[in-house]
Amino acid sequence: xxxxxxxxxxxxxxxxxxxxxxxxxxxxxxxxxxxxxxxxxxxxxxxxxxxxxxxxxxxxxxxxxxxxxxxxxxxxxxxxxxxxxxxxxxxxxxxxxxxxxxxxxxxxxxxx
Amino acid sequence: xxxxxxxxxxxxxxxxxxxxxxxxxxxxxxxxxxxxxxxxxxxxxxxxxxxxxxxxxxxxxxxxxxxxxxxxxxxxxxxxxxxxxxxxxxxxxxxxxxxxxxxxxxxxxxxxxxx
Numbered sequence: 001x002x003x004x005x006x007x008x009x010x011x012x013x014x015x016x017x018x019x020x021x022x023x024x025x026x027x028x029x030x031x032x033x034x035x036x037x038x039x040x041x042x043x044x045x046x047x048x049x050x051x052x053x054x055x056x057x058x059x060x061x062x063x064x065x066x067x068x069x070x071x072x073x074x075x076x077x078x079x080x081x082x083x084x085x086x087x088x089x090x091x092x093x094x095x096x097x098x099x100x101x102x103x104x105x106x107x108x109x110x111x112x
Numbered sequence: 113x114x115x116x117x118x119x120x121x122x123x124x125x126x127x128x129x130x131x132x133x134x135x136x137x138x139x140x141x142x143x144x145x146x147x148x149x150x151x152x153x154x155x156x157x158x159x160x161x162x163x164x165x166x167x168x169x170x171x172x173x174x175x176x177x178x179x180x181x182x183x184x185x186x187x188x189x190x191x192x193x194x195x196x197x198x199x200x201x202x203x204x205x206x207x208x209x210x211x212x213x214x215x216x217x218x219x220x221x222x223x224x225x226x227x
Contacts, residue, residue: 043205043218097216102155
């Protein structure tokens with residue numbers, strides 16, 4: 001019940017395309033859902049986060065869609081660029097930003 | 113922005129020795145910090161919660177006598193891997209949450225290799 005399931009494991013998209021990464025959870029006590037970007041050999045960096053009282057949140061080229069009834073949320077990257085190539089993790093927590101439970105990660109490659 | 117710095121970024125040690133990893137919040141105070149472990153091409157797994165001025169709380173399956181955590185100030189937490197073995201080789205990442213802002217900021221990670 002503490003798991004967050006993320007898919008796909010890897011994704012290749014052409015420049016300008018819109019990669020979509022999906023996550024699903026079971027624990028209804030989760031109330032904070034962030035997305036992180038990680039480059040090789042670096043720590044994760046927060047991209048965007050959402051709480052369950054909102055169905056969509058947009059920051060720059062990144063959008064989170066949240067479906068509370070389905071217990072699913074997804075990340076969309078608009079106008080993707082080769083520099084967006086990284087591993088993306090969704091996460092969830094029932095304690096704000098504390099004790100995050102991470103998804104398995106998605107290795108995203110944006111081809112020029 | 114809020115910056116979390118880990119040191120060292122890479123360390124190689126011999127089996128049986130101990131290694132200390134530092135996690136510092138450079139421009140904010142953090143009562144609580146977290147230590148994660150990440151295997152190659154895998155997700156981050158929470159190891160323990162580091163609480164300033166009190167004992168750390170460990171996740172199930174994490175040996176507290178092997179992974180010693182000290183959070184002596186509001187800007188510094190340390191993780192000591194004691195009597196390291198090759199299976200302890202991993203990428204260790206800390207995060208800190210500013211006392212005034214509910215958002216987790218991660219360090220750049222420490223690559224530990226035990227030979």
